[in-house]
Amino acid sequence: MYRERHIVTDAPGPEVIVDGRRMVNFCSNDYLGLAKHPQVVAAMTASAERFGAGAGASHLVSGHMASHHALETELAEFVNAPRALLFSTGYMANLGVVSALLGRSDAIFQDRLNHASLIDAGVLSRAKLHRYAHLDMQALAHDLAASDATRKLIASDGVFSMDGDLAPVTELIDLARRHDAWLLIDDAHGLGVLGEHGEGSFAAAGSHPETPTILMGTLGKAVGVFGAFVAGGEELIETLIQKARTYIYTTALPAPVADAVRASLQLIKTEPWRRDHLRALVRQFRVGAEQLGFDLPASDTPIQPVMLGSAEAALQASQHLADAGLWVSAIRPPTVAQNTARLRITFSAAHSEAQVERLLVALATLPRGPAT
Numbered sequence: 488m489y490r491e492r493h494i495v496t497d498a499p500g501p502e503v504i505v506d507g508r509r510m511v512n513f514c515s516n517d518y519l520g521l522a523k524h525p526q527v528v529a530a531m532t533a534s535a536e537r538f539g540a541g542a543g544a545s546h547l548v549s550g551h552m553a554s555h556h557a558l559e560t561e562l563a564e565f566v567n568a569p570r571a572l573l574f575s576t577g578y579m580a581n582l583g584v585v586s587a588l589l590g591r592s593d594a595i596f597q598d599r600l601n602h603a604s605l606i607d608a609g610v611l612s613r614a615k616l617h618r619y620a621h622l623d624m625q626a627l628a629h630d631l632a633a634s635d636a637t638r639k640l641i642a643s644d645g646v647f648s649m650d651g652d653l654a655p656v657t658e659l660i661d662l663a664r665r666h667d668a669w670l671l672i673d674d675a676h677g678l679g680v681l682g683e684h685g686e687g688s689f690a691a692a693g694s695h696p697e698t699p700t701i702l703m704g705t706l707g708k709a710v711g712v713f714g715a716f717v718a719g720g721e722e723l724i725e726t727l728i729q730k731a732r733t734y735i736y737t738t739a740l741p742a743p744v745a746d747a748v749r750a751s752l753q754l755i756k757t758e759p760w761r762r763d764h765l766r767a768l769v770r771q772f773r774v775g776a777e778q779l780g781f782d783l784p785a786s787d788t789p790i791q792p793v794m795l796g797s798a799e800a801a802l803q804a805s806q807h808l809a810d811a812g813l814w815v816s817a818i819r820p821p822t823v824a825q826n827t828a829r830l831r832i833t834f835s836a837a838h839s840e841a842q843v844e845r846l847l848v849a850l851a852t853l854p855r856g857p858a859t
């Protein structure tokens with residue numbers, strides 16, 4: 488179970504040199520292939536020339552630069568929210584929001600498969616923790632009705648990071664309104680991917696973030712750069728500026744990071760072919776893998792788990808694919824539950840159909856045969 492790191496010696500892309508070998512990368516979150524896009528890199532370089540490498544201080548001291556301010560406005564517009572606030576990472580954004588809104592007399596309601604950062608955020612806030620079975624809206628409704636907490640917050644991944652399935656956002660919004668609760672959607676894997684223009688999980692559900700709903704989006708996955716933001720109502724954002732400790736007590740992102748994100752957002756909005764191609768690759772994979780007899784969980788997103796059960800089976804499968812020049816990570820407990828070890832395959836708009844075909848050919852020859 489010991490975890491090891493692999494060293495990548497070129498730019499992130501559909502093929503990378505890892506530990507000295509060229510491999511097709513099926514375990515990156517660069518879903519739209521923007522991490523090394525020339526326009527994004529050029530924006531970062533130009534910004535570094537002009538604004539320097541580091542912001543020099545936190546946002547509330549002297550680190551809030553014009554690039555950050557412009558990006559916040561553009562992010563709010565992109566996800567159709569009254570306002571947005573930049574954070575340094577998604578992990579910190581989740582900790583910041585939850586502990587700014589909740590304290591000891593409050594309660595947080597979490598899907599059992601939520602990301603570790605949401606779980607940690609709940610612990611840090613000292614609110615009473617309720618975890619409901621994955622996607623079980625009846626259990627959530629029951630827990631909400633039974634709670635006498637002062638303030639309530641429902642937290643859910645928009646796209647579940649290890650399974651690729653979607654939160655029932657419409658039902659969650661409805662429950663939040665009926666029970667006078669906040670709803671925080673962690674859209675780390677939905678932003679850029681879901682919604683007509685890549686606006687994420689709320690847009691895909693015909694909604695948008697505004698009190699009592701909150702969107703947390705990350706900028707290091709489909710957006711291809713680094714950082715995160717929270718979008719929601721005016722009062723929420725003002726509250727976070729006053730109270731979110733992971734916003735207040737940390738150095739602002741470098742301006743070149745913010746300007747690279749701005750360039751990436753333009754590409755996300757104006758190049759829908761990236762999402763179309765990504766969807767086509769996911770379909771190609773699912774049709775092929777189902778023909779091979781693999782039992783695929785219901786996921787239409789670029790996250791495609793192949794369930795293998797034991798940690799050993801997952802590691803062996805990952806090694807088999809590596810021998811064929813394909814980099815796919817084995818996900819084992821405690822990241823996922825016991826006996827649900829898996830290959831976690833992620834697709835990118837930068838992949839070709841031929842690369843997906845190579846993956847299917849290699850899966851067809853997994854030594855122990857397909858698990859069903």
Ligand SMILES: *Cc1c(COP(=O)(O)O)cnc(C)c1O
Pocket residue numbers: 575576577578579602604644648673675676705706707714715
């Ligand atoms: C990656 C991820 C985060 C953390 O975002 P970072 O910006 O990488 O810190 C939070 N939530 C989910 C669901 C994620 O997948």
